[in-house]
Structure formats: structure tokens, C-alpha cells
Amino acid sequence: MIKDAWFTVQQIDEYTFAISEYGHWEKVHSFLLLGQKKAVLIDTGLGIDRIKRVTDQLTVLPIDVVTTHVHADHIGSHGEYERIFVHKDDKDWLINGIQGLTIDQIRRNLCRDITIPIPKTFDPDTYQPYQGEPTGILDDGDIIELGNRKLVIYHTPGHSPGHLAIFDETNGYLFTGDLLYDQTPIYAFYPSTNPVDLVYSLDKISEIPNVTRVFGSHNTLGLEANILFEVKKAVQILRENDLIKFGTGTHCFNGFSIKF
Ligand SMILES: [Zn+2]
Ligand SMILES: [Zn+2]
Numbered sequence: 548m549i550k551d552a553w554f555t556v557q558q559i560d561e562y563t564f565a566i567s568e569y570g571h572w573e574k575v576h577s578f579l580l581l582g583q584k585k586a587v588l589i590d591t592g593l594g595i596d597r598i599k600r601v602t603d604q605l606t607v608l609p610i611d612v613v614t615t616h617v618h619a620d621h622i623g624s625h626g627e628y629e630r631i632f633v634h635k636d637d638k639d640w641l642i643n644g645i646q647g648l649t650i651d652q653i654r655r656n657l658c659r660d661i662t663i664p665i666p667k668t669f670d671p672d673t674y675q676p677y678q679g680e681p682t683g684i685l686d687d688g689d690i691i692e693l694g695n696r697k698l699v700i701y702h703t704p705g706h707s708p709g710h711l712a713i714f715d716e717t718n719g720y721l722f723t724g725d726l727l728y729d730q731t732p733i734y735a736f737y738p739s740t741n742p743v744d745l746v747y748s749l750d751k752i753s754e755i756p757n758v759t760r761v762f763g764s765h766n767t768l769g770l771e772a773n774i775l776f777e778v779k780k781a782v783q784i785l786r787e788n789d790l791i792k793f794g795t796g797t798h799c800f801n802g803f804s805i806k807f
Pocket of ligand 2: 618620621725764765
């Protein structure tokens with residue numbers, strides 16, 4: 548397996564890799580999915596180091612970058628790839644910059660609580676999140692055919708307007724981005740988020756059949772598929788108690804929590 552100073556590479560199966568940044572407090576995961584004709588890279592990480600150094604060692608296939616959402620911690624190395632895809636509702640942020648956060652806030656978040664040596668190529672004072680035109684737009688229900696492997700795109704707004712979940716139908720892997728992960732709260736408490744949409748999206752992913760494993764973009768790598776039953780229950784509890792609005796606080800469920 549690849550040894551790298553910044554990234555941790557873990558093999559999920561023969562054709563699927565997690566590329567993680569455990570030296571940073573956010574514990575971000577990006578995912579490389581290999582097919583026969585091409586590969587998909589789900590997100591490109593924090594951008595503190597160059598993720599292409601890793602993907603170059605894992606595949607010679609052409610890579611399409613699929614963006615779960617346009618937040619700085621998931622588009623860090625977008626600039627190293629030719630082909631970038633995003634949902635239309637996050638497209639404006641990709642081109643013109645992320646709204647609602649100042650560059651100082653973004654830099655502060657990116658540069659704190661790092662527990663391993665920061666690469667010399669990274670300068671926290673001049674860091675700018677990636678901006679650029681996407682190659683193409685993804686929408687709900689789109690299929691990405693990798694040859695022997697089929698990915699289904701789900702539009703799952705709430706954490707961001709154009710947030711996407713990606714379902715690898717061939718293997719049953721559901722990549723949930725920042726819509727669902729464990730340990731730290733799922734964020735839907737600042738102005739560019741939408742609690743109603745987030746709960747709608749959680750309900751939507753809880754209905755996806757034949758999920759074998761859930762991969763969020765932060766914290767524990769790989770969650771049991773039965774977390775989706777807990778998600779279903781959580782949606783019901785939040786609805787019944789009229790909690791789906793800003794300011795109702797952090798709601799804890801079995802295996803995850805949500806902050807409104
Ligand atoms: Zn995010
Ligand atoms: Zn994130």
C-alpha cells in the first residue's frame with residue numbers, strides 16, 4: 548500500500564480506495580473508484596497537499612472528479628484535474644467562490660489543529676479555495692458508467708444547495724458527503740444551509756435499496772448500512788417534534804447527530 552506523508556490510503560476493495568487526511572481535525576475522506584474505462588474521484592480533499600500524487604500511483608485511467616459539494620475541504624485539489632463535475636446549484640460557488648464565509652474564516656478552519664507536519668508547499672496565509680468552470684453538470688438520477696461499474700447520482704441538498712450523494716449500485720456503496728457521517732454533528736445551522744432540505748435528503752437516502760456500506764466524507768471510514776434505519780427514525784422524530792429549523796440545537800441519534 549502507498550505510504551504518504553500527508554494522505555492515508557486505505558483499500559476498500561480491489562477497485563475502491565479511500566484517501567484520507569487524518570492529520571487534520573476534519574478527518575476528510577476522498578474516494579477513488581476504478582472502472583474499466585475510467586475512474587471517478589469523489590472530492591479532492593483539503594488542498595493542503597496534492598492529492599494527485601496519490602491518484603497517479605493508484606491508476607492510469609482518466610479521472611472524472613465528482614464534487615459532493617463546494618466547500619473548501621472537499622475541492623482542495625480540484626485544480627490538479629482536467630474534468631470536474633458538480634451539481635448546478637453549487638456551480639456558482641465553484642466559479643465565483645463560496646458564499647457566506649470570509650477567506651479569513653476559511654483559512655482559520657483549514658489551518659487549525661493539524662497534528663502532522665504541514666507540507667512545505669502549503670502557505671496558510673495565501674491559501675485560496677479552488678475556483679473554476681466545471682466540465683459538466685450532474686443532476687438527480689444521472690448515471691455515471693465506468694465500464695463494469697455504475698454510479699447513480701442523488702441530489703441531496705441541505706448542507707449545501709447542490710450537495711450530491713453518489714451510489715455505487717454495483718457494490719452497494721453509498722457515498723454521503725457531508726449529509727451523513729458519525730462522531731461530529733452534521734452541519735445545517737448557518738445561512739447557506741437549509742434544515743428542511745437536509746431532512747428531506749436524509750429521508751431520500753434512507754430509501755435507497757441494497758446499500759451495503761455508507762461512506763461519509765468525515766470521521767469514521769465506512770459505516771454499517773443499518774445506520775440508514777436510524778436515519779429514517781431520526782427524520783420521523785425531527786418532524787414529529789417540529790425541530791427542523793435553525794436554532795433548535797444539536798440533535799443526537801443512534802450513530803450520528805445533526806446541528807440546526
Ligand atoms: Zn461541507
Ligand atoms: Zn466537509
